[in-house]
Amino acid sequence: MARLVVIALAILAEASVIILVKFKLMSLAPTALGVFLRALLVSGLLSLLPLAALRFLDRRERESIWLYIAMFLWGTLIASGIASPVIGWIFPTATNLSLVHSDILKQVAQNSGPTFAAMLLTPAVEELIKGLGVFIAFLLLKSEFDGVRDGFVYGALIGVGYNLIDSSFYLAEAYARTGVVPWWQYFVTHHSLLGFGGHALYTGLFGMGLGLSRQTLLPWLKVAAPFTGWLTGYVAHVTGTLMGLLTIFLAVSVVGKGLVSPFSPGSPLLPNPSFWALLISGGYISFFWSFPFVALAGVMLWRSGEWERQVIREELAQEVEPVITLQEYQGVLSDRMLQTRRIQGMSRSLSASIVNAQNELAIRKWRLSHQGRDPSADPLVASWREEVSRLRETS
Known part of the structure; x- marks a missing residue:
């Protein structure tokens, strides 16, 4: 059984890499590819923060480093490679939410149907595919999937991996369509709250639901927790997408196209004041919309820590x-x-x-x-x- 699973995962990974390279990377112009590579480097460095935090959360019963790598690679390779063509097939004409120019309000208004349909169904596709990796770990790694904290760690690892690729393509595709690199949006929508304001939080919530199902002694909660966890992650994802789009709307409608360029003509190294204003205001918006979900995750992680210490005290x-x-x-x-x-x-x-x-x-x-x-x-x-x-x- 284990050998079959490994073979199946290897096939999925290979197919996903082919999809990402052939249909995503090779479709980028050389300049957009350069933006993608720079974004990939920045995303990789920023990903070290949530990865270090997850390693700390898992300190009482550390999982194998290979399991960490497997979860991370599910996000970067398999989930990214599968989600992209599925979303493209479902919404071939939907408005791309990374468009940034002075006519964005007009264009979204003209395409409100597919845009808001994409806002509801694209998160569902992404959370199902990312969540599949957590669910496989839940089924196959029973001795390594003990409770809420393990579930959050596994889900967040997949989310961090997915964000690494998704955020980089986000920036490159925005540049290919508009000719500017919206770095402030990149930070606000993909790397807020030290990396826990996006995909890591969404999939982590589903992982917590699975972990609670493994940890609880209540039969009804064993069934309800995974569904509730996934639904909570999905709602958080939809809310995050809506708030991200709202941030773009406000910025573009108030200050126009000029703010998408972070560098002043005479200052090639330091972003201009308008860039920092957008980044800070976007960070506030990200904090307020995500607070209920972050608070929920925080309370559950705190309770899971209490549970772990109690079990360890009693059994040892x-x-x-x-x-x-x-x-x-x-x-x-x-x-x-x-x-x-x-x-x-x-x-x-x-x-x-x-x-x-x-x-x-x-x-x-x-x-x-x-x-x-x-x-x-x-x-x-x-x-x-x-x-x-x-x-x-x-x-």
């Missing part, structure tokens, strides 16, 4: 040496929301490995107990105990 209380010492368990009891316990007298890397194995053991035991299964007969529980003993021998 039943363990003895060499799995955990009395001094180490005191560290478990003193663990806090923004802290990560460390075993004294060990190197940072060895301490992190042992703590991770202990935490994985605790969560695995909790899950088995609440499924009515015997943790003492589980090979994975035995494997985590053996892993702790092996790591201690290397110290």
Whole structure:
């Protein structure tokens, strides 16, 4: 089964790369391609911020770096490659929301039907395709998909990967159509809130729904949580698209075409004041529209952290040496929301490995107990105990 999944994913990735290169990159003029490459570099650097934040969120039971890469690549390659032709097939004549010129209000008014249809259905297509990657991880990686926090991390990783490609094409295609590079829109619509104001948030909300389904003991919530999570992400996406378009409308209608160029004629390095005014005002709009969804994600992540610490305290209380010492368990009891316990007298890397194995053991035991299964007969529980003993021998 695993081999078939790997083969299927490899085929999807190859097909997606072909689509992106043949139908997206090769359709760009050389100047637009240069804009795409610059945007790709900037997006890559900006993506380091949310990636670092996600790594911190996952600190108590870190997943394999290969799993991080797989989720990220689902967003950059598979989701981007599949979503683009599907959206183009559904809306071949819809107004492109990245158009930026003085007649934008007139053009959108003339094409209001396909424009607003695209605003409703394009997010649905994107969230379904991105969400498919999270759902596959939910089905196949049961031992690595423990709860709300894991779900958010996986969904946000896919969202960050998707945003890397989507934002770069956004800028290049806007330049190809208008002859200007709307950097301020690029930052406001794709990289707001340290990278969590867009695709990372949308798909992360669906991942949280899946994680809550895995974590809860309530049968009805196991069914309702994934649907509610996806719907919340979709509503956030539609709202974000509407607010992004509203920001463009306000900027163009108030100050006109001149503000799309961030550089003053005599200042090739520093953006002009109007660029910063648009960037800051757009940032405020992005914050206010996204606040309910960010607050929801924040509360759920906080609650998931409380759940993790409680499970770890309860399950490790039943363990003895060499799995955990009395001094180490005191560290478990003193663990806090923004802290990560460390075993004294060990190197940072060895301490992190042992703590991770202990935490994985605790969560695995909790899950088995609440499924009515015997943790003492589980090979994975035995494997985590053996892993702790092996790591201690290397110290």
